[in-house]
Amino acid sequence: MPDTLGKLLENARKAKGLSPEDIMARTRISVRFIKAAESDRFEELPGEVFIKGFLRSYARELDLDGDDLLDHYGRLGITAQDNSPELISMPLKRTPMGPKVALYAATLALATVVGAVYYFFGAPPVAPPAPTFSEIGTLLPTDAATATDATPPLPTVEPTVEPTPRPAPPSDDTGEAADPAKDPTRPLKLVIDATGDTWLKVTVDGEYEREIILREGKSAVWYAEERFSLSVGNLVGTKVRLNGEPVELPKASSNVITNFALPRP
DSSP: OOSSHHHHHHHHHHHTTOOHHHHHHHHOOOHHHHHHHHTTOGGGSSOHHHHHHHHHHHHHHHTOOHHHHHHHHHHTTOOOOOOSOSBOOEEOOOOOOOHHHHHHHHHHHHTHHHHHHHHHHOSOOOOOOOOOHHHHHHHSOHHHHHOTTOOOOOOOOOOOOOOOOOOOOOBOTTSSBOOGGGOTTSSEEEEEEESSOEEEEEEETTTEEEEEEEOTTOEEEEEESSOEEEEESOGGGEEEEETTEEEOOOOOTTSOEEEEEESOO
């Protein structure tokens, strides 16, 4: 039997032919944390709640006994240092952008300068309509205006008014673009209340992922256009509301759920 818990995790992963990146793709747990655990550097993980959720997720992916891993960890007598503030939010991995998001990003990049002027000083001036043929005639010499081989009349060009773009999400106190998942103009509002310390992972619209440890008595809020995917490390200590309505989380003997879709299909 391996000498350490970390070695046990590493050997079990290798026996399945999986890399740390494979485990991250399945659990969304940072490769940095995976490597730290396999090297028995549990003090580098965010805290006790995270470590227990991590071990259960690892056990599930590698067909190990989650309770046995937790017992093994408990016997180590490690006092895990809490490396997280009251609420930590760590972007893990942004999945490939969908067509709508890619178009929005390209538009923002193209309009950085012009958009800034538009945002702060109003719409740019609209070009005046092209002169009509009769107006052009008054600007030409008489013989040119009456010549039989004169250029045929030009069509009147109507001014083109660009549609008003959707304003960019408000910036935070540092002046940087705000997190799209915190944009209150989005139609879906997810509120999570912690009645006990809980580990959470939230995916917003399949594109933005956030992993946090939410302290007892604290709340977190995210907004989405279409959907959320929620993983919880402490079901009994977590209350969820979607657009003000309580959400009943599924029961699980491990007290952990992963990839719970909201709204429900």
